[in-house]
Amino acid sequence: MPEVLRYPVSRNEQHAPAKVVPAEIVEPRRLKTEEMVLNIGPQHPSTHGVLRLEVVLDGEMVVDCVPHLGYLHRCFEKHTEAMTYPQVVPYVDRMDYLAAMNSDHGYALAVERLMGVEVPRKVEFIRVLFAELQRIASHLVAVGTYGLDIGAFTPFLYCFRDREDILEMFEKTCGARLLYNYIWVGGLSHDLHPDVLSMCKAFIKKNRATHKEVNDLLTFNKIFVERTANIGVLRADVAINGGASGPMLRGSGVKWDLRRDDPYSIYPELQFDVCVGDGKFGTLGDCFDRHWVRMLEWEQSLNILEQLLEKWPQDDKTDVQSAVPKRIKPAAGEIYSRTENPRGELGFYIVSKDGINPYRCKVRSPAFVNLSLLPVVSRGYLVADLIAILGSVDIVLGEVDR
Amino acid sequence: MDQTAIHGQLQRAFGDQVGEWHEMKPSAYATRYGSYADVKNVDYLRDVCLFLRDEPELQFDNLMLLSTLDNGDGTLSAVYHLESTKHKHTFALKATVQAGHAKVPSVTSVWTSANWHEREGWDMMGIEFTGHPDLRRILLDEEYPGHPLRKDFKVPEFYHGMKVPY
Numbered sequence: 342m343p344e345v346l347r348y349p350v351s352r353n354e355q356h357a358p359a360k361v362v363p364a365e366i367v368e369p370r371r372l373k374t375e376e377m378v379l380n381i382g383p384q385h386p387s388t389h390g391v392l393r394l395e396v397v398l399d400g401e402m403v404v405d406c407v408p409h410l411g412y413l414h415r416c417f418e419k420h421t422e423a424m425t426y427p428q429v430v431p432y433v434d435r436m437d438y439l440a441a442m443n444s445d446h447g448y449a450l451a452v453e454r455l456m457g458v459e460v461p462r463k464v465e466f467i468r469v470l471f472a473e474l475q476r477i478a479s480h481l482v483a484v485g486t487y488g489l490d491i492g493a494f495t496p497f498l499y500c501f502r503d504r505e506d507i508l509e510m511f512e513k514t515c516g517a518r519l520l521y522n523y524i525w526v527g528g529l530s531h532d533l534h535p536d537v538l539s540m541c542k543a544f545i546k547k548n549r550a551t552h553k554e555v556n557d558l559l560t561f562n563k564i565f566v567e568r569t570a571n572i573g574v575l576r577a578d579v580a581i582n583g584g585a586s587g588p589m590l591r592g593s594g595v596k597w598d599l600r601r602d603d604p605y606s607i608y609p610e611l612q613f614d615v616c617v618g619d620g621k622f623g624t625l626g627d628c629f630d631r632h633w634v635r636m637l638e639w640e641q642s643l644n645i646l647e648q649l650l651e652k653w654p655q656d657d658k659t660d661v662q663s664a665v666p667k668r669i670k671p672a673a674g675e676i677y678s679r680t681e682n683p684r685g686e687l688g689f690y691i692v693s694k695d696g697i698n699p700y701r702c703k704v705r706s707p708a709f710v711n712l713s714l715l716p717v718v719s720r721g722y723l724v725a726d727l728i729a730i731l732g733s734v735d736i737v738l739g740e741v742d743r
Numbered sequence: 744m745d746q747t748a749i750h751g752q753l754q755r756a757f758g759d760q761v762g763e764w765h766e767m768k769p770s771a772y773a774t775r776y777g778s779y780a781d782v783k784n785v786d787y788l789r790d791v792c793l794f795l796r797d798e799p800e801l802q803f804d805n806l807m808l809l810s811t812l813d814n815g816d817g818t819l820s821a822v823y824h825l826e827s828t829k830h831k832h833t834f835a836l837k838a839t840v841q842a843g844h845a846k847v848p849s850v851t852s853v854w855t856s857a858n859w860h861e862r863e864g865w866d867m868m869g870i871e872f873t874g875h876p877d878l879r880r881i882l883l884d885e886e887y888p889g890h891p892l893r894k895d896f897k898v899p900e901f902y903h904g905m906k907v908p909y
Contacts, residue, residue, distance in 0.1 A: 411884075414882045419892060454769075454773055454776075455777075456770075457770040457773070579855075582804065582854055582855050582856070584805060584806060584854065584855075602831065672769060674768070674773065675767065675777045675779075676767065676772070678772070678776060679776075679807065690822065690824070692812060694815075701810075701813070703812075705807065710859070710860075713856065742882060
């Protein structure tokens with residue numbers, strides 16, 4: 342009996358090939374095809390920077406995926422060894438350039454914890470206000486560019502329009518729009534600009550509308566759901582063992598947020614939910630869940646901002662630099678300090694040998710660890726899905742390569 | 744579980760292979776996240792890690808960070824910061840080896856997140872993690888001379904025939 346092959350021509354039933362007798366169907370997997378190596382990047386819009394993926398393909402199926410990093414490597418860790426503690430802050434900005442405020446906060450906290458410095462309450466308020474604004478800005482870019490990866494152009498523009506308002510608040514306060522050098526060890530570089538609180542109030546109102554708009558345009562769009570649901574499924578135990586953090590971990594259904602589980606600053610006083618994925622349209626831990634967690638967190642950050650404005654210490658005239666140590670020279674010792682970045686757990690391992698510069702400063706970059714799970718997540722999916730998976734991991738190459 | 748209690752449990756299980764407990768003082772946070780236990784016999788490192796991961800009372804399921812350190816006295820260290828997402832306790836291990844013979848067993852089979860951290864450790868500090876499935880440089884070029892984070896590293900004057908500025 343001659344073997345008749347049946348190829349999947351189209352998903353549309355109307356165009357399905359003519360019916361064949363079941364006995365004659367040969368499973369396509371018996372076809373022997375040659376594996377092909379495809380290079381994606383280093384310059385490719387969907388890699389969000391300079392990243393090269395070496396993908397082994399069987400037809401359109403991803404057999405293996407090997408990321409090659411280092412195109413943006415500046416050896417931050419070697420630089421720190423030649424600089425004083427405050428001089429490191431601008432370099433920290435340039436790691437995760439989409440969430441520079443959060444990175445600054447993480448570094449400042451690490452050195453303060455190493456020295457045992459307490460900062461005034463007003464400074465904590467300003468830090469958390471800016472950290473949450475930056476978290477929204479970062480998620481706006483993540484959500485917007487994720488839509489862009491998948492083919493939705495409009496939400497990206499709406500996201501960037503709203504991000505502009507946040508950058509304006511930062512610019513008014515510290516003069517910089519992207520890389521701030523704002524949060525110092527023990528304090529801040531400038532006091533809050535008096536306009537910022539009213540701007541923030543207006544922003545929350547406007548941004549809630551944008552949040553709904555992006556949900557309507559992107560999240561619940563049928564094409565978007567089809568492209569992301571059931572794609573790139575990451576199981577919770579694999580995620581924990583692989584060190585995933587942030588939306589990547591919570592997308593897999595693990596309720597873990599350092600703002601709640603290892604609280605710092607004034608987060609214990611604030612009410613917010615730890616948002617997790619629930620397999621809304623597909624399997625728990627798929628690309629849609631990771632996107633959905635970002636959308637929910639964006640809303641939670643808005644809630645936090647509202648609470649901050651309510652509790653704001655209005656008449657506090659404390660100098661924001663009053664707690665900045667005259668000489669930053671921690672006693673010999675070491676510490677691992679971590680905070681919740683928009684991308685996950687940002688950790689600093691600092692070793693001091695009683696000098697004015699760090700003896701060793703090692704960064705646990707969330708994007709680096711999340712990216713290391715890409716080969717695990719992407720095996721068995723199609724090339725087009727690989728782009729969707731990479732976008733859902735939300736990497737910033739400045740932080741991956743450091 | 745208290746960190747000193749975990750250290751005691753390790754010492755009961757491994758005897759002299761696990762060294763003393765170094766406690767950091769400056770703040771409560773530093774005590775929790777800076778203190779560490781020495782692993783005296785590096786050959787036991789993987790077993791210690793497996794014990795920490797699998798013991799029901801400990802369950803360190805998350806390797807937060809694997810960092811490497813040049814102590815400046817001819818020794819290199821690999822530092823493991825662990826955390827249990829179930830019991831919410833943390834612990835740190837430090838394995839120290841001679842720089843001339845820097846070989847530390849890989850823990851990639853215990854925590855998969857160690858894979859890239861170990862590659863970075865090899866790339867930057869030149870610690871060879873034995874038993875690693877794919878120990879290549881990760882951030883630098885394959886042909887780069889030396890390991891930059893070692894304290895005795897000198898920036899080469901020329902690289903691929905190009906003069907290195909600064």
